[in-house]
Amino acid sequence: MQAKTIAKRFIGKSKTLLSLLTVASLLAACSTATEEGSSAGPSENAKKTVVNYWYWLDDASNNTMEQLIQKFNESHADIEVVGRMIPFSDYQQMLINSVSTNDPPDVARFKDWWIGQFAESHLLEKLDDYASKWEYKNDIDDVFWNTGRTADPNSPIYMMPHQFITFYLYYRKDLFEQANLKPPTTFDEFLHAAKTLTDPSRQQYGFAYRGGSGGQDQWYAFMLAGGARMVDENGSVVINNAKAVEVNQWYIDLFKKHKVTPPTAVSDGFAQLTAGFQAGTTAMMAHHVGSYETLHKALGDKLGVVPMPQADPSHPATMGTMTGNVMFQSSKNKEAAWEFLSWLSSPEATDILSQSTNGQLPVLNTLTSKPEYTSKNDGWKISIESLKFAHVWPPFKGVGTIAGHTWKDNNDLALFGKITSKEMLDQIAKTLLE
Amino acid sequence: MNRQANHSIVGRRTSGVNEPLTVHVKAAEKKRKRTGLSKYLYLLPAALLIVGVIGYPIVRALILSLYAYNPLSSGKTFVGLKNYVGVLSDSTFLKAMSNTAIWVIGCVFFQVVFGLLGAVLLNQNFRGRGVIRGLTLIPWATPSVLAAMMWMWILDGNYGLLNDILMRIGLIVHPIPWISQTGTAMASLMLIDVWQGIPYFAVMLLAAMQTIPGDLLEAAKLDGAGAWKAFWKVVFPLMLPTLMITTILRIVWTASYMDLMMVVTQGGPAYSTLTIPLASYYRAYTDLKYGEATAMAGIQALLLLIVVVLYLRLMSNKGALDNGK
Numbered sequence: 001m002q003a004k005t006i007a008k009r010f011i012g013k014s015k016t017l018l019s020l021l022t023v024a025s026l027l028a029a030c031s032t033a034t035e036e037g038s039s040a041g042p043s044e045n046a047k048k049t050v051v052n053y054w055y056w057l058d059d060a061s062n063n064t065m066e067q068l069i070q071k072f073n074e075s076h077a078d079i080e081v082v083g084r085m086i087p088f089s090d091y092q093q094m095l096i097n098s099v100s101t102n103d104p105p106d107v108a109r110f111k112d113w114w115i116g117q118f119a120e121s122h123l124l125e126k127l128d129d130y131a132s133k134w135e136y137k138n139d140i141d142d143v144f145w146n147t148g149r150t151a152d153p154n155s156p157i158y159m160m161p162h163q164f165i166t167f168y169l170y171y172r173k174d175l176f177e178q179a180n181l182k183p184p185t186t187f188d189e190f191l192h193a194a195k196t197l198t199d200p201s202r203q204q205y206g207f208a209y210r211g212g213s214g215g216q217d218q219w220y221a222f223m224l225a226g227g228a229r230m231v232d233e234n235g236s237v238v239i240n241n242a243k244a245v246e247v248n249q250w251y252i253d254l255f256k257k258h259k260v261t262p263p264t265a266v267s268d269g270f271a272q273l274t275a276g277f278q279a280g281t282t283a284m285m286a287h288h289v290g291s292y293e294t295l296h297k298a299l300g301d302k303l304g305v306v307p308m309p310q311a312d313p314s315h316p317a318t319m320g321t322m323t324g325n326v327m328f329q330s331s332k333n334k335e336a337a338w339e340f341l342s343w344l345s346s347p348e349a350t351d352i353l354s355q356s357t358n359g360q361l362p363v364l365n366t367l368t369s370k371p372e373y374t375s376k377n378d379g380w381k382i383s384i385e386s387l388k389f390a391h392v393w394p395p396f397k398g399v400g401t402i403a404g405h406t407w408k409d410n411n412d413l414a415l416f417g418k419i420t421s422k423e424m425l426d427q428i429a430k431t432l433l434e
Numbered sequence: 435m436n437r438q439a440n441h442s443i444v445g446r447r448t449s450g451v452n453e454p455l456t457v458h459v460k461a462a463e464k465k466r467k468r469t470g471l472s473k474y475l476y477l478l479p480a481a482l483l484i485v486g487v488i489g490y491p492i493v494r495a496l497i498l499s500l501y502a503y504n505p506l507s508s509g510k511t512f513v514g515l516k517n518y519v520g521v522l523s524d525s526t527f528l529k530a531m532s533n534t535a536i537w538v539i540g541c542v543f544f545q546v547v548f549g550l551l552g553a554v555l556l557n558q559n560f561r562g563r564g565v566i567r568g569l570t571l572i573p574w575a576t577p578s579v580l581a582a583m584m585w586m587w588i589l590d591g592n593y594g595l596l597n598d599i600l601m602r603i604g605l606i607v608h609p610i611p612w613i614s615q616t617g618t619a620m621a622s623l624m625l626i627d628v629w630q631g632i633p634y635f636a637v638m639l640l641a642a643m644q645t646i647p648g649d650l651l652e653a654a655k656l657d658g659a660g661a662w663k664a665f666w667k668v669v670f671p672l673m674l675p676t677l678m679i680t681t682i683l684r685i686v687w688t689a690s691y692m693d694l695m696m697v698v699t700q701g702g703p704a705y706s707t708l709t710i711p712l713a714s715y716y717r718a719y720t721d722l723k724y725g726e727a728t729a730m731a732g733i734q735a736l737l738l739l740i741v742v743v744l745y746l747r748l749m750s751n752k753g754a755l756d757n758g759k
Contacts (some may be wrong), residue, residue, distance in 0.1 A: 091717045097727070100505035117722070120507040130563070203592060211614075213700055264591035267614040281592055301688045388721065405700065405722025409526075414706040 013264040047082040049336040054095070056088040057358050058290055064356040068349055071341060079336045092400065099123055106331040107341050112147045112322040116397040119158045120148045125327040126156040131340045136346060136364060147322035150395045151235060159324040160345050161362035163353065164318040165288035165426035167221035168379075170295060172305040175283045183306045187226060187250065190284070190309040193224050194260035197283040208282035209254055209261035211415060212269035216407035218286045222251050224391050226311040230432070231394045237432055240425035248313065249421040252414050266415050277410035290360060292379030305378040307386055320390030323360065348425045361387070398432040406431045506722060512681040517729035521717075527730060529705050534734070535607060536620060537627075539708055541688045544628045546681060549635020554665070557578040557638060557643050560628075567640075574633040582697035585626045589613055613699055616706040623694050623707055631688075635680060641726040642676035678749050682742055687740055717741060 023239045055065050084105070086094050092114060098104040104123070118124050127148070140161055148159030155430040169190075171183050179197055184190035188292055194206025210218045220230075223239075225246030255261045262268065262276060270291075277285040278298045286308065296303050308318040325344055327337045343349055347364055354362045354373075362368055363384050368387075373380055393399045398406075410424040419427075479545055497516055503510035521527045555565055573581070588595045591611030596641040600606045627643070646669055654664040694703055694712040701708035718727035 078537050094718060096722070114682075116679060117506055121504075121508075124504060133464070211703075262592055263609075263612040263613075264611040267611075267619075267699060272592075276592060279593070401720045401722075405716050408700060410704065412702045416704050418704060 021397075033150075035406055048078055049333045051079060051081045051107060051212045051331075051333055051336050051340050052105040053081050053083050053085065053107045053109075053340065054066065054091075054105040054348065055096075056086055056091045056138055058088075059357040060085070060087070062357045064353055064358045068352060070343065071349075071352075072343055079339060080207070081340050091406075092123055102330070104328040104330055106337040107325055107327050110239055110324055110326045111404050112324070113399045115148065115158055115326075116150055116395045117400050118326070119155070119395075120397055123329055124158040125329045125334065127158065127160060127327065127338075127341075128156045131157055131160070132397070134309075134342050138335055139347075139364045139366055140345075140366070141363075143351050144322065147389065147392050147395075151231075152217070153235070155395075159322070159326045160341055160361045161322050162324045162345055162350065164320055164322050164363055164387070165290060165391065166383045167217065167286055167308055167318045168382045168386055169306050169308055170277065170285045170287060170291075171298070171304045171306065172280060172283045172302055174302045175280060176304070183304055184284075184309040185306070186309055186313060187311045191254075191258065191260070192265040194254065194284065195258060197386075198260045200259070203262075203283050204275075205262045205276075206260035206284060207254060208268070208273045208276055208285040209265035210268055210270070210273055210286075211255070211266040212272070213408070214270060215268075215411065216403050217319055217321065219407065219411065220393065221286055221308055223247050224317040224319055225308045226250060227315065227317075231390075237396075237429045239432065240422065240429040243424055245422045248425055252411075252421060255415050266412055288360075289316065289379040289383045292377060293357060296377065296379075302374060303378075305382045307382055316389045318386050318390050320387070320392050322363075322392060324423060394432070398433045398434045400434065401431050402428055439753075443669065467750060479694055496732060499725055499732050501725045503724040504722045505724055507518055509724070513725065517725045518733070521726055521729050521733065524703060526708070527710075527713055530708045530710050531729075531733075531737075533705075533707065534726035535717040537624065538685055538689050540592045540620075540624045541627045541631065542681060544624070544685050545684060546677070548628065548632045550639055550677075552632055552636030553643060556640050567637075570633045570636060572633075573630045574637075576630065578630070578675060578691075578693040582694050585622075586613070586698050589622050591626075614703060616704050619699055619706045621696060624697075626694055627688065627691070633685060634684070638676055638680045639673055641701050642673040648674050674749070678745075682745060685741065685745075686738060689734065699757040 053069065057063060058066060063085065066083060069081045073079070073080055095104065095108060095114075095118075099118075099121075110118075115124070131145075144161040144164065145157055147161055147164075148157045149155035150158070157310070169184070172195075175191070175197055177179065177185060177215055179193075181193050181196060182189070184193050190207075197206040198204060209215075217416045223230075223244065227243075228239065228244035228247040230237065230239045238244065255265050262281060264272065268276070270287075272285070273282075273285055274291060276282045278295065292305075307316065309425050325341050327334065327341055345364075347366055350362045351367060353359055354367065361380070367373060368384060373384065374384060393403075395405065406428060410419065410427045412422040413419040414421060436507065462595045498510075500512060500514055502513045502517070524710040525695060552570065556563070556570065557645075560566075562701065576584075587593070589612040591609050591614055594612070596612070597606070597609035601609065612616065650668055650672075651664055654668045659667060689709075690711055692709060692715060695707050695712045696715070699707040701712050711734070714727045714730040716733070717723050717730060
């Protein structure tokens with residue numbers, strides 16, 4: 001009886017010990033897998049430095065980035081880049097979560113809007129020293145390098161510029177010809193055309209106003225074209241000055257007073273905009289080269305592209321935005337991370353990305369001067385022409401919040417007449433500095 | 435186990451072994467104590483799980499709501515109840531609170547009414563009943579983001595199916611921008627949620643109905659009760675506990691649900707569909723004010739707790755928790 005009890009106790013203890021050992025082995029295995037990357041066996045990857053890279057794709061059906069990562073890994077025996085594609089709608093939230101849990105990626109695709117937030121919290125690696133030794137440093141104009149800095153005049157470079165877009169105006173050639181109109185070059189011509197092409201009884205409207213998700217870029221393009229600026233030469237916020245209030249009122253009145261936009265404009269996002277423009281419900285739409293292929297495929301010769309109409313054509317302006325890549329300060333493999341980061345911005349990799357359906361304007365002069373870019377199509381041609389007068393969002397901390405909801409909340413209220421143009425801009429100016 | 439212990443004492447006492455009785459009693463008591471402790475040991479894994487998965491995040495969130503905390507900056511500052519005072523004096527949050535109340539009451543009320551109706555219909559004998567019962571679950575099984583995308587186009591103000599049908603039958607002359615007007619946006623979202631939630635109520639209530647013994651209905655019939663009376667006097671009281679728990683769960687889910695607003699309206703137009711979870715989400719992830727965001731979530735949790743407790747007490751007084759007995 002006693003012997004049995006001892007045996008049972010021994011077995012019980014052994015089981016506990018065995019369980020603990022199993023758990024310990026599993027934990028050890030997990031930790032090994034994390035350090036060495038999960039895509040290959042430990043022996044294969046033992047000498048490789050793993051670089052975690054996060055990115056989003058505008059066209060998720062074509063994972064160009066995966067092809068680029070594979071190409072990089074094949075040509076770099078000592079580095080293993082592990083890519084993670086995250087939908088854009090969740091991207092910023094995922095980055096914030098990764099930082100708050102001390103587990104950000106080594107390298108990440110990044111928007112110029114976010115630099116203020118992340119760099120001022122000392123989360124991004126300064127890239128000046130790396131960039132100064134990079135062979136293509138002088139192939140990128142300073143204006144593009146500056147999109148990777150914060151609002152501080154002495155700011156270092158935090159983001160490698162990569163892909164750029166500029167806003168221009170699409171118009172329906174067929175509708176303009178029927179109405180005997182020329183594509184607009186000024187605000188007055190734009191409003192005249194929009195009024196002429198609006199007939200609610202036939203569900204026909206002059207302009208596709210984007211009041212829904214992402215509408216802040218279109219708004220900012222019109223604000224700039226109207227002569228308003230977000231900040232002046234001294235870096236002071238002037239988006240709520242008299243000029244800006246006037247331009248903003250003009251923009252609000254497209255919906256509120258002139259009613260040249262669909263009644264759904266307040267909630268229309270990109271999908272509604274393109275659907276309406278393709279169906280001929282709207283005659284004009286402001287966007288960038290990212291939508292050219294889709295629209296051209298649907299409309300063919302009916303598609304026209306012109307630069308943004310201007311309030312004062314002698315001082316043209318439009319909005320541009322940069323998508324680049326950053327390295328997180330917490331990265332333990334900075335040399336390998338830079339190797340990948342710089343390779344992504346090289347002519348070889350940039351060309352592959354820019355020629356894909358995820359492509360935007362390359363920032364390397366050796367590429368933009370090539371005929372296959374300058375004369376690729378009207379979208380590319382107008383975009384490259386607009387580069388010289390494009391302005392990006394100022395690199396303040398509040399830009400992410402404005403893009404997130406402040407602009408939409410206040411634009412809604414202004415469209416419904418619940419706040420004035422000035423009150424809307426005061427709120428944006430306040431958020432910009434928060 | 436106790437019986438075994440007693441038996442052991444008696445057995446030893448009658449066996450004539452030369453040991454003092456008190457020793458046996460002490461041993462038995464010790465064993466009983468050990469047995470008493472073991473039931474807590476059995477509960478321990480579940481208790482640990484609840485404390486770890488539910489308790490810890492709640493406590494953590496409550497603590498966080500007392501701090502000013504930006505996830506991108508290191509360190510946080512203790513601000514006491516300032517976050518609560520701040521959000522409660524914020525007109526946008528107050529608007530979100532009233533929207534949440536309208537949203538929850540509207541959605542759950544219509545789901546209960548139509549779910550009950552659906553359960554009664556599905557309980558009838560008709561050809562193809564099994565197939566119909568399966569098909570009714572489709573809205574419930576549809577992922578919320580997919581449902582939101584689908585309904586966005588149905589309700590679209592320019593090309594939407596709903597406008598097309600209403601114009602064809604002559605009910606409206608011009609298309610209505612359902613999700614782009616402050617007066618119709620919330621109702622449009624409620625329509626989507628009600629569409630998704632009816633099958634859940636219908637299936638739960640149908641299951642409750644099917645457990646009602648046929649002889650009770652037979653007896654009611656013999657006593658002269660018609661179908662209407664039999665339903666309200668026999669079927670409904672027996673279904674009430676299921677209806678209650680289903681409603682409570684749905685209240686909690688609906689109050690916390692924000693996928694629809696996020697995909698379809700982003701809380702607009704002009705805050706007309708902004709609810710507390712979405713306001714909290716924006717405060718956390720675009721304003722980077724985690725403390726205020728958790729204060730908002732804390733206020734919602736407290737309000738929900740009050741609603742659920744009141745509802746339970748009300749129903750308990752009416753005997754709804756007694757399984758209709």
